[in-house]
Structure formats: C-alpha cells, structure tokens
Amino acid sequence: xxxxxxxxxxxxxxxxxxxxxxxxxxxxxxxxxxxxxxxxxxxxxxxxxxxxxxxxxxxxxxxxxxxxxxxxxxxxxxxxxxxxxxxxxxxxxxxxxxxxxxxxxxxxxxxxxxxxxxxxxxxxxxxxxxxxxxxxxxxxxxxxxxxxxxxxxxxxxxxxxxxxxxxxxxxxxxxxxxxxxxxxxxxxxxxxxxxxxxxxxxxxxxxxxxxxxxxxxx
Amino acid sequence: xxxxxxxxxxxxxxxxxxxxxxxxxxxxxxxxxxxxxxxxxxxxxxxxxxxxxxxxxxxxxxxxxxxxxxxxxxxxxxxxxxxxxxxxxxxxxxxxxxxxxxxxxxxxxxxxxxxxxxxxxxxxxxxxxxxxxxxxxxxxxxxxxxxxxxxxxxxxxxxxxxxxxxxxxxxxxxxxxxxxxxxxxxxxxxxxxxxxxxxxxxxxxxxxxxxxxxxxxxxxxxxxxxxxxxxxxxxxxxxxxxxxxxxxxxxxxxxxxxxxxxxxxxxxxxxxxxxxxxxxxxxxxxxxxxxxxxxxxxxxxxxxxxxxxxxxxxxxxxxxxxxxxxxxxxxxxxxxxxxxxxxxxxxxxxxxxxxxxxxxxxxxxxxxxxxxxxxxxxxxxxxxxxx
Numbered sequence: 001x002x003x004x005x006x007x008x009x010x011x012x013x014x015x016x017x018x019x020x021x022x023x024x025x026x027x028x029x030x031x032x033x034x035x036x037x038x039x040x041x042x043x044x045x046x047x048x049x050x051x052x053x054x055x056x057x058x059x060x061x062x063x064x065x066x067x068x069x070x071x072x073x074x075x076x077x078x079x080x081x082x083x084x085x086x087x088x089x090x091x092x093x094x095x096x097x098x099x100x101x102x103x104x105x106x107x108x109x110x111x112x113x114x115x116x117x118x119x120x121x122x123x124x125x126x127x128x129x130x131x132x133x134x135x136x137x138x139x140x141x142x143x144x145x146x147x148x149x150x151x152x153x154x155x156x157x158x159x160x161x162x163x164x165x166x167x168x169x170x171x172x173x174x175x176x177x178x179x180x181x182x183x184x185x186x187x188x189x190x191x192x193x194x195x196x197x198x199x200x201x202x203x204x205x206x207x208x209x210x211x212x213x214x215x216x217x218x
Numbered sequence: 219x220x221x222x223x224x225x226x227x228x229x230x231x232x233x234x235x236x237x238x239x240x241x242x243x244x245x246x247x248x249x250x251x252x253x254x255x256x257x258x259x260x261x262x263x264x265x266x267x268x269x270x271x272x273x274x275x276x277x278x279x280x281x282x283x284x285x286x287x288x289x290x291x292x293x294x295x296x297x298x299x300x301x302x303x304x305x306x307x308x309x310x311x312x313x314x315x316x317x318x319x320x321x322x323x324x325x326x327x328x329x330x331x332x333x334x335x336x337x338x339x340x341x342x343x344x345x346x347x348x349x350x351x352x353x354x355x356x357x358x359x360x361x362x363x364x365x366x367x368x369x370x371x372x373x374x375x376x377x378x379x380x381x382x383x384x385x386x387x388x389x390x391x392x393x394x395x396x397x398x399x400x401x402x403x404x405x406x407x408x409x410x411x412x413x414x415x416x417x418x419x420x421x422x423x424x425x426x427x428x429x430x431x432x433x434x435x436x437x438x439x440x441x442x443x444x445x446x447x448x449x450x451x452x453x454x455x456x457x458x459x460x461x462x463x464x465x466x467x468x469x470x471x472x473x474x475x476x477x478x479x480x481x482x483x484x485x486x487x488x489x490x491x492x493x494x495x496x497x498x499x500x501x502x503x504x505x506x507x508x509x510x511x512x513x514x515x516x517x518x519x520x521x522x523x524x525x526x527x528x529x530x531x532x533x534x535x536x537x538x539x540x541x542x543x544x545x546x547x548x549x550x551x552x553x554x555x556x557x558x559x560x561x562x563x564x565x566x567x568x569x570x571x572x573x574x575x576x577x578x579x580x581x582x583x584x585x586x587x588x589x590x591x592x593x594x595x596x597x598x599x600x601x602x603x604x605x
Contacts, residue, residue, distance in 0.1 A: 032565065056562060056568070062588065065571065066591055066595050068569075069595040069599065070598065070599055071599065074537070074569050075569050075570075076558065076562075077570060077572065078572075086555070087562070088563055091563070091565075
C-alpha cells in the first residue's frame with residue numbers, strides 16, 4: 001500500500017486537534033458527514049464552517065451532546081449501533097469513527113454498518129501492537145500508553161487490536177484501504193510502509209472504501 | 219400553596235410580571251379562514267400574549283405552540299391569579315427563553331376555548347354555539363391561523379417555533395409546510411402519527427363526553443346544561459396517560475385519603491382524590507366541544523404520509539431539535555425517533571435527545587435541568603446565527 005503525504009486542505013482552523021485535522025483533510029468540501037462519537041462536535045463544526053459540509057454527529061456523553069448543541073452541530077444522542085440501523089444505505093459521503101472502534105462491543109457490526117451507510121469511511125484507532133505495548137506485555141504488564149492511558153479495570157476500551165489484525169478485518173468486511181496514516185505516540189507522522197508500522201505506530205487513521213455496496217458483509 | 223391575591227414582587231422574580239391576553243379578529247365572514255378541508259370559517263378571533271421586545275430587525279421572535287388544553291397565557295401573571303402561565307418556568311428574564319433577548323408569542327389554538335374561535339363560539343348565522351356544526355380541523359389549520367397572527371404583528375420570519383405534545387406537532391407541520399417562515403423548530407414530547415393505543419384513549423374520552431346526557435348533541439350551552447361528568451372523566455383518564463407509573467407511585471403510593479380507611483366506592487385512596495380534583499378543576503377552564511375537536515385533530519395528524527411532505531423544507535432547510543422523555547408513555551421516544559428519522563433521511567439538520575425524567579409526558583412542562591439546559595443551548599445558538 002502506498003502512503004502518500006496528506007492533502008493539505010485549503011481551510012483548516014488551527015484549533016482542531018491534530019488527529020481530527022488529518023481526518024478533516026480526508027473530507028472533500030460539500031460532503032455530507034456522519035461523525036460517530038462526535039464529542040462536542042469539533043470536527044463537524046469545522047467542516048461545516050470551513051468546507052461547507054453538512055452532517056450529523058452521534059454522541060452518548062451528555063455534556064458533550066450539550067456542547068455540540070450549543071455549537072449548532074446536529075447531534076443524535078444514541079448509541080452508535082442503533083443510529084446506524086436507522087440510517088439509509090449510502091446516505092452519507094463520509095462516515096467518521098475517531099478513536100472509538102476499540103470501545104465498541106461489536107466492532108465488526110459497526111464497521112459493516114458504516115460501510116452500508118457511507119461512500120467512504122475514515123477510522124482512527126490506537127495500535128495495540130505498538131512496540132512499547134509489546135514490551136509492557138513482555139514485562140508482564142498490560143499495555144498503557146498515551147493512546148491507551150487506562151488501567152485494565154477502568155478502560156472504556158473493550159476490543160484491542162493491532163493494525164495487522166484490524167486490516168485483516170477490513171479485508172474480510174470488503175473494505176479497501178485507500179489511505180493509511182500512521183503516527184508515533186507523540187503524534188509525529190511515520191513515513192513507513194507495510195507491516196513495520198504495526199510495530200512503530202502508536203495510532204493510525206484509515207480511509208476506507210467499501211469494495212462492493214451490494215456485497216453481504218459480516 | 220400561594221394565596222389567591224395578586225402576586226407579590228417576590229413571587230414574580232424572574233417572571234415577565236403582569237400580563238394580559240389580547241384578542242384580534244384575523245378573519246371575517248367576508249374574508250373567511252379557508253381550512254385544509256375546503257370549509258370556510260369566519261369570523262375568527264385569536265387570543266394571544268407576547269413577552270419581551272421585538273428587536274429592530276425583527277429577528278428574535280419565537281412562537282410558542284401550546285398543547286391540547288393549553289392557552290395563550292404561557293408566562294407571567296394575570297392579575298388575581300394564583301398561578302402563573304403554563305410555561306412560566308421556561309419564559310422570563312434569564313430563563314431559557316430569555317425575554318431580555320427573545321420576543322415570545324403564544325396564541326390560543328383555533329378550535330380552543332380560551333379566547334380563540336372554537337366550536338362553542340357563536341355561529342354567525344344562528345347566534346348559538348356552532349356545536350357539532352363546527353368544521354373538523356387539521357394541524358395545518360392551526361398553522362394557517364398562527365401565520366395570520368404573525369402577519370398582524372408584522373413578523374415575517376421567526377427565529378424559532380417551539381411546542382410540546384400537540385404544540386410540537388404544530389412546530390413540525392409549520393416546518394414542513396412553510397420552512398420560509400422559521401429558522402428553527404423545537405419539537406418536544408410530540409408525535410408525527412398517533413398509535414392505535416393513543417387513538418384508543420382519545421376515543422374513550424370522546425365517548426365519555428358524547429354519552430353524557432347533558433351533551434345534547436353539542437348544544438349544551440343553548441340548553442343550559444354541560445357534560446360535566448363526561449368531560450371530567452375524559453380529563454381523569456387523559457391525566458393518567460400524562461404521568462408515569464413511577465410518578466404516581468412516588469406521589470401517592472397506596473396512601474389512604476382519610477386517616478381511617480372507609481372501604482367503599484368513594485374516594486378511598488389519595489390518587490382517587492387527586493384525579494377527582496383534576497377532573498373538577500378542568501371543568502372550570504375547558505370546554506367539552508373543544509376537547510372533542512382538538513383530540514380528533516391529533517388522531518388524524520400524519521404529515522409524513524404525503525409523498526411530497528418534505529419537498530418544501532428540503533429546499534429551505536430548518537434546524538430541528540427533537541426531544542423526548544424516557545418515562546413518557548403517551549408519546550414515547552419511539553415517536554420522537556420516527557420524526558428524527560424522517561427529517562434525517564431528508565438530509566435536514568436534526569438533533570435528538572431523550573431526556574431522563576420520572577414524570578412522564580408532563581415532563582415537558584417541568585423545569586428539568588438537563589431539559590432546560592438543552593433548550594437554552596439550542597436557543598442561544600439560534601439567536602447567535604439569527605433568522
């Protein structure tokens with residue numbers, strides 16, 4: 001897979017969190033965007049203001065929902081799976097899932113739902129296969145890092161995956177990887193290809209395209 | 219319990235203060251109101267109240283649509299009243315619908331009985347009440363009359379339309395039919411289509427009224443009677459549907475009405491006394507014919523049934539806020555989700571929240587902190603963006 005440098009969007013507010021800024025760069029102006037786990041709606045607000053996008057956020061944290069409402073971001077306060085079930089096929093140009101997949105009880109179901117609803121998916125995940133996590137495990141300790149900052153007994157993360165395992169799932173679900181951006185733990189972009197990044201990356205952002213809209217998925 | 223005197227300054231803190239209902243004739247016999255059904259009605263008088271000030275560019279107006287048994291008196295105090303308007307906790311200086319910033323309009327519904335023309339108003343030809351000769355209405359007819367009132371007030375475009383229950387239905391209809399009139403629609407504890415169970419409750423209420431021998435085919439006023447028993451029963455039953463089971467349990471449990479329980483068929487339990495009181499006080503403020511006509515409007519409400527229902531608002535998007543309450547079993551969250559789904563599928567901006575509240579359908583009238591914070595956030599944003 002090639003990893004070209006990201007397209008720099010013409011307008012991008014400096015205030016956007018770096019990983020969201022990268023997500024924003026992957027979204028064409030005028031797109032209709034579904035942001036699953038939208039928080040206070042930072043990404044959508046920015047896309048609506050700077051790129052003339054429309055869209056809907058989905059969030060279950062009550063304070064974040066209120067924040068999104070105050071910013072004029074349309075938000076549905078419901079769990080992601082229920083919302084996806086209600087949405088029509090191909091009704092969004094882009095479906096975004098930022099650092100949320102690992103908190104889903106049924107990540108494959110969520111990805112399949114996203115693939116049905118969106119023309120394109122943007123998914124960001126922490127990498128359980130990051131070398132520091134592997135060392136922690138070798139030392140007999142559960143991985144903790146900047147990307148995975150929780151103790152095992154209080155983590156909201158339910159499903160840990162390495163990039164390699166995740167890409168296997170994408171393949172099984174018929175999701176073609178259009179682009180992949182990988183980062184070190186400090187947020188620095190990695191310029192490396194193939195499976196080496198499964199060792200070196202603390203997190204990754206994928207742009208995915210469903211291969212065949214009609215194909216039955218898991 | 220507040221005393222039955224003109225409220226003191228203390229009671230009125232944060233309130234819009236003393237207000238009066240005004241009445242205006244918006245349609246006449248010569249220039250009648252044309253209903254969706256094609257029937258005409260005139261004259262039509264409308265009772266309304268306003269709070270706050272319309273700003274210079276007329277961009278801060280919010281229209282409040284009331285529910286089945288509401289009226290134009292949404293906020294503030296009428297001289298001599300023991301209670302403020304029905305949505306006083308929401309409307310006033312510093313309140314979510316801040317009258318220092320918003321201009322608020324509330325009108326009694328067409329078909330109502332609190333100053334706006336309804337089935338108990340005099341028929342212009344006979345001088346007697348219309349009774350059952352009053353035409354059947356639709357929610358869109360309410361909107362037509364609201365729009366005429368706005369024209370009278372010189373307001374071309376609303377910042378928002380806000381309503382709960384039947385009021386939410388009007389906000390939805392308005393957004394679908396005349397999106398050019400409003401920037402935001404706030405639809406609370408409402409439905410876009412009643413269920414069989416909803417209609418069934420209404421049917422029993424209407425049967426209670428119409429089977430009352432004092433109903434006299436709707437001409438009770440002329441005959442000097444009143445279907446008090448039927449109307450009270452209708453209200454008692456409806457009131458059960460407005461509260462949750464938990465709310466009844468918390469409020470009354472199985473408490474006896476009297477210290478020594480006298481078993482019989484009178485009022486043994488506190489909840490019976492409460493319902494009896496609800497039924498009786500309702501007679502003082504509501505009319506049986508209005509109850510028939512307005513509940514029937516709700517039964518038939520189904521705006522998304524029209525194939526082109528969303529065509530207009532798709533062309534001119536309105537921001538929607540759809541709220542439900544988790545303990546509301548009259549219009550459960552499923553109703554709100556249906557509205558949300560339809561609007562979202564039309565690619566309209568729609569925000570949905572289910573508010574947690576123990577008090578059932580009536581929660582929309584209460585000052586739940588999350589509920590009010592949500593309305594405040596949405597309205598503050600609306601004002602920032604403008605009309």
